[in-house]
Amino acid sequence: MRAFARQIGAIPHRRGKLRFGVCIPAEEPAPGDARFTYLTGVEVDRVDAVPDGTIALTVAASRYAVFTHAGPIARIADTVKQVWGAWLPASRHRRLPSPDFEFYDDRFDPATGEGEVDIYVPIADDAPG
Numbered sequence: 224m225r226a227f228a229r230q231i232g233a234i235p236h237r238r239g240k241l242r243f244g245v246c247i248p249a250e251e252p253a254p255g256d257a258r259f260t261y262l263t264g265v266e267v268d269r270v271d272a273v274p275d276g277t278i279a280l281t282v283a284a285s286r287y288a289v290f291t292h293a294g295p296i297a298r299i300a301d302t303v304k305q306v307w308g309a310w311l312p313a314s315r316h317r318r319l320p321s322p323d324f325e326f327y328d329d330r331f332d333p334a335t336g337e338g339e340v341d342i343y344v345p346i347a348d349d350a351p352g
Contacts (some may be wrong), residue, residue: 231263231265233274234267234274234277235267235272235274236267236268236269236270236271236272237266237267237268238265238266238267238268239264239266240329241326241327241328242263242264242265242327243263243264243265243324243325243326243327244261244262244263244264244324244325244327244340245261245262245263245264245280245282245322245323245324245325246260246261246322246323246324246325247259247260247261247262247280247322248320248321248322251261252346260306262278262280267276268347272324280322281319282322282324283321284305285321285345286346286347286350287343287344287345287346288310288311288314288316288343288344288346289307289341289342289343289344290302290305290306290310290341290342290344291340291341291342292336292339292340292341292342293339294298294337295336295337296331296336296337296338296340297336299325299340299342302342303342305341306344307340311344314346315348315349316346316347316348316349317346317347317348317349318345318346319345319346319347321345322345323342323343323344323345324342324343325340325341325342325343326340326341326342326343327340333344
């Protein structure tokens with residue numbers, strides 16, 4: 224964990240102390256499979272000096288449904304299951320093929336793994352035909 228914190232702290236042009244967990248959907252997941260790549264990131268002013276072992280990713284502006292997970296981070300899968308398994312199918316929205324992300328600010332304590340984390344899901348209206 225300390226090596227990770229050191230690497231995050233060494234990212235040049237970092238903006239603020241916010242952290243993100245970015246879920247990039249798999250290109251062609253099997254039916255019923257929710258495969259994705261998970262990246263941990265920070266916001267930067269520019270990406271001209273990306274350290275070895277890291278990548279730059281720009282998440283395009285979009286419309287998002289935002290959900291707040293409260294409690295131990297080890298239970299975030301429960302919140303995600305509620306969003307994907309209950310809210311999204313019952314809503315008038317569809318998920319866009321763009322990254323979801325988790326937003327970690329001062330409401331979350333990385334030392335204890337407790338607090339609040341916002342989950343952003345890119346959506347569009349499923350307008351009737």
